[in-house]
Amino acid sequence: ETGVTQTPRHLVMGMTNKKSLKCEQHLGHNAMYWYKQSAKKPLELMFVYSLEERVENNSVPSRFSPECPNSSHLFLHLHTLQPEDSALYLCASSQDSGTNTQYFGPGTRLTVL
């Protein structure tokens, strides 16, 4: 247990659905991250938030929309996804965005039908 929790752990959705992934960190960290982990590909950084402000968006399609209401919570809102978006979505946190040791949650396994 790293102090970073994610819900749901598994999600199956159709291409027209809207769903949200939730991440919560109990470590008092100021930075939070979303990553995408696909089979046989490196982890891809999607979004970085520092003190609730987005500081990085790695050219992620607009069908992924992050939200960071406070330093402990991070959401990833999903709409009109494609089957190729099926992957494991990982949340991570670190003390701040300049301190690089990141602590990961267990991930949400997303399947888009």
Add this chain to the structure above:
Amino acid sequence: AQSVSQHNHHVILSEAASLELGCNYSYGGTVNLFWYVQYPGQHLQLLLKYFSGDPLVKGIKGFEAEFIKSKFSFNLRKPSVQWSDTAEYFCAVSNGGSQGNLIFGKGTKLSVKP
């Protein structure tokens, strides 16, 4: 752009064998280096990290890694693996800048036969 190469996709060893997993990165400046491990069904965990100082870094569970700046490498080693070391291992690099973004390798799956 920074990149991280892990040369072995899948390594199969018997218990008590020695392990070395390769990791090379492409970035000319100051780097911070990490190895993460993902056991089956579990989340990514930090195994060890190098920021500065002694280039031979010791991590948890008997793992160590050596930073060789001239070779842009950060190979992971363990003298004697156990069945419980079966997992996927990820090397990651950061330039230590204000955003602290990690660039990950594709991972190496280690299977240890009992």
